[in-house]
Ligand SMILES: Nc1ncnc2c1ncn2[C@@H]1O[C@H](COP(=O)(O)OP(=O)(O)O)[C@@H](O)[C@H]1O
C-alpha cells in the first residue's frame with residue numbers, strides 16, 4: 142500500500158464527484174428532505190418520530206454509498222480505466238482505500254447535514270452523538286464494501302442500480318425497523334440474523350433510545366466490523382489484475 | 386528480479402492464451418529489441434489486443450511465457466516502466482485533461498512537470514482545462530496516449546492508436562512515436578491498417594492468433610514481390626493457405 146496511490150485516488154474520485162453537482166445535491170439534500178417528511182408524517186406523534194428518525198438517519202449512508210460505489214466501480218470497469226490502472230504500479234488496496242476515503246468525505250457531509258436538521262430542527266433526541274456518528278460511519282463503509290462487491294455482477298449501470306432493491310431492500314424489511322424481530326416468524330428472524338443491516342439498525346436504535354450505551358452496541362459493532370472485513374475481502378477479490 | 390537493460394525488451398516463448406473457452410493465441414514466440422518501433426499488424430480478431438494485454442500484464446495466460454525487461458510481464462517492478470494505451474480511450478470523461486494526467490502521473494510516480502510536457506507532445510495545449518467528455522474522439526484518444534506517456538515509460542504498447550484519426554493527426558502521431566523511439570523508448574504499435582506498416586522498423590504479422598511473418602517492410606516487399614504492403618500481406622496469407 143502506498144499513501145500517494147491512496148491519496149491521489151481519493152482526490153481523483155472527489156474531483157469527479159465535485160463536478161457532478163446533481164449527485165452531490167442528491168447525496169446531501171435528499172436524506173434531510175426525507176427526514177423532514179417523516180417528521181410531518183408523524184405530526185403530533187413526536188415520540189414515534191424520535192424512535193424512528195435516528196436509526197433511519199444512520200442507515201441512509203449505507204444505501205447511498207452502496208449505489209454510488211457500485212455505479213462508480215462499474216464505470217471503472219466498463220470505461221477501460223480499471224484495465225489501465227491494473228497495468229500501472231497502483232495496488233488494489235490503494236484503489237479501494239482511496240475510494241473509501243473519497244466517499245467517506247461524501248458520507249460525512251451527508252450525515253453532518255442530516256444530523257443538524259434531525260437533531261437541531263426536527264427535535265429528535267441526540268443521545269450519545271459520538272457513538273451514533275461512529276455507527277453511521279460504519280454503515281457507510283459497509284454500504285461501500287458491498288457496493289464494490291455487487292458491481293462485479295453488473296454489466297450495465299441499469300443493472301447496478303437494480304441491485305439496490307435486490308441486495309438491500311430485503312435487509313431493510315427484516316432489520317427490525319418495520320416489525321420488531323421478536324415478532325417475526327422463525328425463519329424470517331433467522332434470515333435477519335445473517336444480514337448486516339440488522340446489526341446496524343439494532344445498534345443505532347439502542348444508542349438513540351437508551352440513557353446509557355448498553356454492551357450489546359459493542360457486540361453489534363464487532364459483528365459489523367466482521368461483516369465489513371468480509372465484504373472488503375470479497376470486493377477486493379472481484380478486482381482482478383489479470384482477466385480472461 | 387532485476388530490470389535488465391540488455392537483451393530483448395519483450396520476449397514471448399510458446400505463449401498460449403485462452404479466452405472464454407477458446408484458444409485465441411495457441412503458441413506464440415517472438416522477441417523485440419530496445420529502442421525500436423514494432424508494428425503488430427493483422428485483421429481484426431487476429432489476437433492483437435490479446436497479445437498486448439499479455440504484454441502489459443492484464444491477461445490470464447494459459448501456457449508458455451511472456452517476459453518484459455528481463456522478467457515476467459506485469460510483475461510489480463515492471464508495471465511502472467510499461468505504458469499501455471488501450472484500444473478505446475480509457476480516461477475519466479468527467480475530469481479535465483490536466484486532472485486525468487495529474488492522476489496518472491502521481492500513480493506512476495513520475496516528475497510533476499511530465500503533465501505539461503505530454504500535453505504539449507500530444508498537441509492539446511489549448512485543451513488542458515477542458516473536461517474530456519467534451520472533446521472530440523481524436524482528442525480523447527490523444528488524452529489516452531498522454532496518460533500513458535506521462536508515466537515516462539521505457540516500453541510503450543499502443544493498441545490501434547491511430548484508428549479513427551484524420552491523416553494529419555496520424556502523421557503527427559507517427560513522428561511522435563519515432564521521436565520516442567530515438568530517445569530509447571521501445572514501442573509496439575498494433576494496427577489493422579497495412580498503410581502504417583511502412584512506419585515500423587519491424588513487422589509482426591498476425592492472423593488467427595498465429596504469427597504469419599516476423600519481418601521488415603523491405604523484407605515483406607522482397608519476399609512477396611509486391612510494392613504495396615497491403616497486397617503483400619494478402620499474398621502472404623493466400624500463400625500460406627495454398628501451402
Ligand atoms: N473477453 C473475451 N472473451 C472471449 N473471447 C474474446 C474476448 N475478447 C476477445 N476475444 C476473442 O479473441 C480473438 C482475438 O481478439 P482480439 O485480441 O481482440 O483481436 P484484435 O485485437 O486483433 O482485433 C477474437 O476471436 C475475439 O472474438
Ligand SMILES: [Mg+2]
Nearest residue numbers: 433434472544
Ligand atoms: Mg483489438
